Amino acid sequence: MTSLTAVPAYAAPAPKAPLERTTIERRPVGEHDILIDIKFSGICHSDIHQAREGWGDAIFPMVPGHEIAGVVAEVGAGVTRYAVGDRVGVGCFVDSCRHCEYCEQGLEQYCVEGMVATYNGRDKNGDPTYGGYSTHLVVDEGYAVRIPDGLALDVAAPLLCAGITTYSPLRHWNAGPGKRVAVVGLGGLGHMAVKLAHAMGAEVTVLSQSLRKKDDGLRLGADRYYATADESTFTELRGQFDLIVSTVSAPLPIDAYLGLLKVDGAFVNVGAPEEPNSVNMFSLIQGRKTLAGSAIGGIPQTQEMLDFCAEHGIGAEIELIRADEINDAYERVVGSDVRYRFVIDTATI
Numbered sequence: 306m307t308s309l310t311a312v313p314a315y316a317a318p319a320p321k322a323p324l325e326r327t328t329i330e331r332r333p334v335g336e337h338d339i340l341i342d343i344k345f346s347g348i349c350h351s352d353i354h355q356a357r358e359g360w361g362d363a364i365f366p367m368v369p370g371h372e373i374a375g376v377v378a379e380v381g382a383g384v385t386r387y388a389v390g391d392r393v394g395v396g397c398f399v400d401s402c403r404h405c406e407y408c409e410q411g412l413e414q415y416c417v418e419g420m421v422a423t424y425n426g427r428d429k430n431g432d433p434t435y436g437g438y439s440t441h442l443v444v445d446e447g448y449a450v451r452i453p454d455g456l457a458l459d460v461a462a463p464l465l466c467a468g469i470t471t472y473s474p475l476r477h478w479n480a481g482p483g484k485r486v487a488v489v490g491l492g493g494l495g496h497m498a499v500k501l502a503h504a505m506g507a508e509v510t511v512l513s514q515s516l517r518k519k520d521d522g523l524r525l526g527a528d529r530y531y532a533t534a535d536e537s538t539f540t541e542l543r544g545q546f547d548l549i550v551s552t553v554s555a556p557l558p559i560d561a562y563l564g565l566l567k568v569d570g571a572f573v574n575v576g577a578p579e580e581p582n583s584v585n586m587f588s589l590i591q592g593r594k595t596l597a598g599s600a601i602g603g604i605p606q607t608q609e610m611l612d613f614c615a616e617h618g619i620g621a622e623i624e625l626i627r628a629d630e631i632n633d634a635y636e637r638v639v640g641s642d643v644r645y646r647f648v649i650d651t652a653t654i
C-alpha cells in the first residue's frame with residue numbers, strides 16, 4: 306500500500322456505545338513498515354475499560370485490540386527483519402521514542418516519552434492509532450514480533466498482552482525450580498501465569514475467590530488451589546511464597562496477602578484496581594518484603610516469551626468468536642464468563 310487504504314474494522318463510535326462495523330484508514334507502508342494481514346485478535350479486559358472510558362478520556366471512534374496475530378502481506382523497501390508470508394504479532398504498543406534509556410534497554414513499555422499505544426493513542430504525526438479488531442495493520446518492523454511456526458496463530462494472539470504481562474514479572478522475580486509462586490485470580494491473565502510459571506519449573510498455587518475453577522487450574526499446571534473466601538487459607542499458607550502475582554483488578558486486603566510471603570518475597574500487581582489501596586508498612590518491614598507492579602514487556606522479552614511458549618507448547622485457552630459477537634463477548638468478560646480469552650476471527654469482520 307503506497308497510499309492510505311480503507312480497511313474494515315469494528316469500532317466503538319462513542320464511549321459505552323456498542324461496537325459496530327466500519328472502515329478506517331491505514332497509513333501507507335513506509336520504508337521500515339510492514340503491512341500485516343490480521344488473522345486473529347484477542348479481547349483484553351482493558352479493551353472494555355477503554356471503550357467505556359473507565360480509565361478516563363479516550364479517542365473515538367475506537368478500534369480496540371492489542372493481541373494481534375497475522376501474516377506479513379507487504380514490506381517497505383528498508384525492512385530487514387521480515388518478509389512477505391512471515392507470521393507476526395503486535396502487542397500493546399506500536400512505537401516509542403527509541404532513544405531513551407529504557408528504549409535502549411528494550412523496555413519500550415517504560416519509554417520516558419511514553420509508548421504509542423496500539424489503539425486509543427496518537428502516533429508521531431498526531432493521528433489516532435487503531436487496534437486489531439480490523440483486517441490489516443501497518444506497523445514499523447521494530448514493533449512487531451515473530452510468531453514461531455510451532456504456535457497456532459489463534460492461541461498465540463492473547464500471548465501478546467496476557468502472555469507477556471505475566472511472563473515479564475515471573476522472569477524478573479526469578480520464578481523457576483525451587484520457587485513457590487502464587488497466582489491470584491484465574492482469568493485471562495491468571496491462566497497464562499499458571500501455565501508459564503509451571504513451565505518455568507516453579508511450584509504453582511492458585512488463589513481464587515472460590516474453588517469453582519479448581520479442575521481447570523490443576524489441568525493448566527497448578528499444583529495447589531485455594532479459595533480466598535475461606536479465611537483459613539491465609540493461616541494455612543502463611544509465609545510460604547517467594548512470589549505472588551496478582552492478576553485481579555478488584556481491591557485486595559494487601560496486608561493479608563503480604564503475610565503469605567516468605568522473607569524477601571514479592572507481591573506483584575499486574576491487575577490494576579481503580580481505587581487506591583492502603584498497606585501497613587509493618588507488613589513489608591517484617592520479612593523485608595516487596596510490594597511491586599509490572600506492565601506488559603518490551604519487544605525483546607515479548608519475542609523471548611513467544612519462543613518460550615513455542616518450546617513448551619503453550620498457547621492461551623480461547624473461545625473463538627465472529628466479529629458480530631464482540632458486544633456479547635464484552636458482557637461475558639465483564640461477568641467473568643470466559644474460559645479464558647475471547648479471540649476474534651478477523652475473517653468475519
Ligand SMILES: [Zn+2]
Pocket residue numbers: 349350351352371466467
Ligand atoms: Zn491487554
Ligand SMILES: [Zn+2]
Pocket residue numbers: 401402403404405406407408409413415416417418419
Ligand atoms: Zn523511549
